Amino acid sequence: MSGTLPEPFAGWFARRGWVPRAHQLDVLAAALEGESVLLTAPTGGGKTLAGFLPSLVELHGAPCPGLHSLYVSPLKALAADIARNLMAPVEEMGLSVTVETRTGDTSTAKRKAQKEAPPNILLTTPESLAVLVSQPEAAAFFATLKAIVVDEVHALAGTKRGDQLALGMARLGVLAPGVRRIGLSATAAHPAALVAYVSGDGRGGGVRRVEVSGGVPPAIEVMLPEGRLPWSGHMGLASAPLVLERIRAAGMTIVFVNTRAQAELMFQELWKLNEETLPIAIHHGSLEPDQRQKVERAMAAGQLRAVVATSSLDLGIDWGGVDQVLQIGAPKGVSRLLQRVGRANHRMDEASRAVLVPANRFEVLECEAAIQGVAAGELDGDPPRAGGLDVLAQHVLGVACAGPFLPEELYAEVRRASPYAELSRRDFRDVLEFVEHGGYSLQAYHQFRKLFRDSEGRVQVMGERVARQHRMNIGTIVEEPMIKVRLAGRGGGTLGEVEEYFVNGLVEGDTFMFAGRLLRFVRLRETWIEVVEGGSGEPKVPAYAGGRMPLTTNLAARVRAMLNDPATWPGFPEPVQEWLRLQRSLSRLPGRDGLLVETFPRGDVHFLVAYCFEGRNAHQTLGMLLTRRMERFGFQPLGFVATDYVLATWSARAPEDVARLFEEDMLGDDLEAWMAESSMLRRTFRNVAVIAGLIERHHPGQEKTRRQVTVNSDLIYNVLRRHQPDHVLLRATRADAAGGLTDLGRIAEFLRRIQRRIRHVRLSRVSPLAVPVLLEIGRESVRSGEGDDALLAEAETLVAEAMGEVAPPGPSARFMPKARREPRQGRLLA
Amino acid sequence: MSAAPIHLGAERLMLEPGGAVLWPAQKLMAVADLHLEKGSAAAAKGSLLPPWDSAATLDRLALLLRRHRPAVTVLLGDSFHDRAGAARLAAAERERLGLMARATRLVWVLGNHDPEAPSGLPGEAVAEFVLGGLVFRHQARPGAKGEVSGHFHPKASIPARGATVVRPCFVADSRRLILPALGAYTGGLDVHDPAIAGLFPRGGRVFLLGQGRLFSFPYQGRAARGAAEALPAGTLPAGQGAFKL
Structure with a gap:
């Protein structure tokens, strides 16, 4: 079925010592027959070249002025990089094909020139495409278009940027009827949705699927910190010495973490230990683009030994030289883990090497579950959703x-x-x-x-x-209100940006960690803060909203299954085995289905711990609903805390009738009322x-x-x-x-599943499995909606006490000696 | 609903959680910065915001009037978002203002957004309103005493339990009082902005609006920032050390 490459392409491949891959020929054949294509392949499969070959072959056979092919990538940097890579074959084969990029960084002069003389191949982003189609010249500009190549389709479909691109492509389908689309994607959980996404009719018609299977499976292992295994916490700093050892032993390492705050902390921890001053850098989405590009260039040039990175390096340019990937903390999902592992060694014929470093006991289970999930090829990802x-x-x-x-x-x-x-x-x-x-x-x-x-x-x-x-x-892409961070003094550069609300909590002299430095806050200016390096005291770490992704359903199911099957336990480290054995003898195991709820007194409050395994977002919502319901039942709830695995509440009175608490109608009136007021x-x-x-x-x-x-x-x-x-x-x-922050779909499914399968265990004290969530109390900030007034009242009392004022604190300040609090009803002027 | 008393010079005033100040001795109520027709002003510039802001603002004012039945109601300027705002006001809202003006003496203090008397609306328009020992003006003046003003839309952020609660607020010391904005679409300026802090060289107090009550905190003004430094060590739990108020 595969054809052959025409000249001069065959010769060019041969001169490089390459053999065209089957999928490259398949894509070419399909495209030249006018079909659209969805190409799924692991990283390193030569996907991008496969996407461009049909365009280059056509342009060589029948050179024509005007725009022939449009390439869309989720990353500006990727567009620029691909443009450079594409110039190599074009120049070496002497093709008369023009290639240009068009992104938010493109100058006005360049845009104008492109409008008058469009290149044959234009590389762009979904946003820049939206700008192009909104212009009166769009019809003329795109009239000659023959092909659209969409890179990283799996990362775009199902997002708002993906919605925007899909609408843009539908528009192009009108401006250039018959335009073919080639989607390039990593292997994904819902391939049919990607086929539909690439198709011209939105329903999957006229798309040929080309799949590259296999490659060598990745080699993934788990590494535990030395000494005792932490009960809770997500930062994984205890493993820093071992992480540094791994870095030392390899050429180039990416140390992936889950949040920007974690990146800053791990980076500091590594440098505290880094006596040989190995070149270790930091990379995350809030750093100034200049700083990020500097790190990326140093990586490409092989000047670094390690980069501590967040999802900012999940996608992007093939670095080639990455020898291993370390994942610190929970992997959260199989697809995400595969994406990250794939950053190491972009070659299909060698195994990518990765090490998972769990930060606590539950994460040990999650890491094992993820490795099993990878072996089983069980990808996860949200099912397709309606566009915004x-x-x-x-x-x-x-x-x-x-x-x-x-x-x-x-x-x-x-x-x-x-x-x-x-x-x-x-x-x-x-x-x-x-x-x-x-x-x-x-x-x-x-x-x-x-x-x-x-x-x-x-x-x-x-x-x-x-x-x-x-x-x-x-x-x-809508960002939280951000404030730039600048070094004070002449020539003080911009380091990046932090969220405005973090700045609101800073006072002069406060120190915080950012961009891998210890900084001292000096003052707030119009749209930036001035900082100097150094300072003393306990530094804060900026956190960012929405920084943490919840555990996926598939992975949660695997963790549950392992917990409930003692036959699998010998694979775990001894402290974990002991922990699970104790749980089994002192309480119960959570079970494969249904819901285990433990209640026990502690101090002067009563705890309720529900082992739901539905992820943080769903648990936050569930916590709000559950405490409202407990209020109505008269248990006087005082608070709750949610992790990816467990939800815990505490109340003044012991919760009874637990099955009724979790009835399906929980999602009724309470939800509407709470949702409308919620900060989410x-x-x-x-x-x-x-x-x-x-x-x-x-x-x-x-x-x-x-x-x-x-x-x-x-x-x-x-x-x-x-x-x-x-x-x-x-x-x-x-x-x-409903789909995002509150995860309502997951809660509805959960409530349906557990009905009549709730096991309530009354204990006299905390159970082994409940310890981690109890340790999270006070560390996790409780999201609040209508509770804001209660928080203010608490803060007011605290400050008044600290200032030596009389409680309850009214406006009884020095300048108002006679004033006192006067709670009066109704009219004051009568 | 519970109000908080303060003293401005020799006068005793009550701060209302709905955002008004009451002067019982004179049966007077003042509110600030209604910014009526801000929605339509934005619409004219291309942002088609929901058009009920004037109605929502007048709802708030009507509630305050019903609750306290003041003889005099002083609107402290920027009652309209722009000069043409009064002319854009819909008939229903004009009528409501007319009804209000029959129940209270309506005094429009002029502001920078509305430097002229609102055309075709009842009430008197003045640059400043002086009564007893107090002066009511739109924007505070440095060094003034016994002054009630608006203009700045003060808001304050209180860190609490890892979250930050932001609310409109009153700012006061023994000489002046600045009111929060009453308008449905009016945002706020942080009380630590130099424009506000500079008016309170000796500090004062802020009163954040809550459901049926106010929440009061000391305010450092332009004095040393960082109340936490002034507090006895160890009085605040971890994470609460960042009070600026």
């Missing part, structure tokens, strides 16, 4: 900016993007009305509408100002409002005062929720939250 209505709103305005459209035609077009294949007429209509005039039940803004309908029923944009404003706000929903609304264009990130002429232009999204949320609870943006918010 906020992204659709941004796209609809973009299409209007390029030219008039008929709503009926656009509806048909967006349904050819797989995330929107099932989009209802009502949702489409509401999104369109939102873009036109806000879509409010109170028709107040007709004079400010952004779109109008002409006499032929076509929708048109209201002038160039709307279009310009739109293009400045394209994109689906507010944060989700903010993202939705920004993406949909309700809140601008940038305003023409006001680029520098970004922080002042933005309107507080909480205030808008409050008003909208009261006056139009079914507004399309609130619907989009609820849909997002």
